[in-house]
Amino acid sequence: MNVKVENLGLHYGRDEALKNITFELTEKKIYGLLGRNGAGKTSFLSILASFREATSGSITMDGEVPFENANIMQQVLFLYNKDYKDESDNVKSLLEDVQRYRPNFDIDYAEHLIKRFKLDKKKPLKKFSKGMQSAFNVAVGLATRAEITIFDEVYLGMDAPSRDIFYKELLQDQADHPRVFILSTHLVSEMDYLFDEVILLHKGEILLHEDVDSFTTKGAKVTGSKDLVDEFVGSKKQLNTEQLGDTKAIFIYGEFSQEERKAASHAGLEISNLSLQDLFIHLTGEEEEYETK
Numbered sequence: 580m581n582v583k584v585e586n587l588g589l590h591y592g593r594d595e596a597l598k599n600i601t602f603e604l605t606e607k608k609i610y611g612l613l614g615r616n617g618a619g620k621t622s623f624l625s626i627l628a629s630f631r632e633a634t635s636g637s638i639t640m641d642g643e644v645p646f647e648n649a650n651i652m653q654q655v656l657f658l659y660n661k662d663y664k665d666e667s668d669n670v671k672s673l674l675e676d677v678q679r680y681r682p683n684f685d686i687d688y689a690e691h692l693i694k695r696f697k698l699d700k701k702k703p704l705k706k707f708s709k710g711m712q713s714a715f716n717v718a719v720g721l722a723t724r725a726e727i728t729i730f731d732e733v734y735l736g737m738d739a740p741s742r743d744i745f746y747k748e749l750l751q752d753q754a755d756h757p758r759v760f761i762l763s764t765h766l767v768s769e770m771d772y773l774f775d776e777v778i779l780l781h782k783g784e785i786l787l788h789e790d791v792d793s794f795t796t797k798g799a800k801v802t803g804s805k806d807l808v809d810e811f812v813g814s815k816k817q818l819n820t821e822q823l824g825d826t827k828a829i830f831i832y833g834e835f836s837q838e839e840r841k842a843a844s845h846a847g848l849e850i851s852n853l854s855l856q857d858l859f860i861h862l863t864g865e866e867e868e869y870e871t872k
């Protein structure tokens with residue numbers, strides 16, 4: 580399903596939470612949505628899922644407006660950190676409900692996931708721990724096989740082994756039944772290998788939307804003697820610097836040619852790649868603002 584978002588904006592009263600959001604998702608891929616606290620991720624995802632209407636701009640899915648459009652919305656699933664404290668139904672009956680409304684729901688796969696997460700099918704959801712409720716959300720999210728599956732920090736409370744099951748199942752099920760996944764997360768270094776593309780939201784705007792591999796090859800850390808590092812880096816965009824004695828490291832956002840890499844090596848400089856987490860921290864960091872205060 581093709582998703583097109585144009586000039587989308589959202590106001591909460593007089594506060595502008597989202598502005599000029601424009602992008603297109605054309606392929607069945609896993610998209611990572613990153614952004615600092617308050618960047619606008621949940622606001623944006625809830626508009627995408629038609630839980631909320633935008634103040635301006637448009638969204639279309641396969642050319643149709645999704646808001647209050649039952650055909651389209653049946654193919655979009657939004658799972659978030661929901662409060663199940665009043666949910667007296669047990670897992671079994673909740674899965675049967677989902678099966679009734681979602682055409683691609685695979686009950687056998689849901690049961691496989693429920694077993695892997697060691698959830699008691701007969702227990703009311705409100706009696707599960709936070710992490711177990713999140714694991715239930717993950718099971719529903721994967722087994723529904725919606726064309727667009729949105730997970731908004733869905734892992735909250737899940738322990739490391741459960742998150743590992745989630746990631747493995749996600750990759751396997753995406754290989755078997757490709758669709759669009761949009762995952763918002765703060766666990767950047769833990770989840771970066773899952774993403775095909777990354778969308779970075781910053782202060783309500785899209786800072787970048789790129790293929791993860793090409794994005795991470797743009798980040799580099801140049802380390803060596805201070806003067807040589809400064810000269811080599813020249814006018815490239817600097818994200819951060821670290822210095823210990825005469826040794827300096829500069830974090831760069833930009834590409835180096837083969838010749839530049841050779842020259843660096845001749846000069847005894849080391850160029851290493853930055854992780855998605857490094858790039859995220861330094862592209863959205865506030866160091867410069869602090870320095871000028």
Ligand SMILES: Nc1ncnc2c1ncn2[C@@H]1O[C@H](COP(=O)(O)OP(=O)(O)OP(=O)(O)O)[C@@H](O)[C@H]1O
Nearest residue numbers: 591594595596614615616617618619620621622623
């Ligand atoms: N219901 C609301 N009413 C008023 N302002 C809101 C509401 N929901 C969110 N906001 C504001 O909109 C901005 C974006 O919030 P949002 O929850 O979308 O960010 P987020 O990126 O999901 O943050 P986090 O990573 O902390 O979950 C914030 O400034 C927030 O205070």
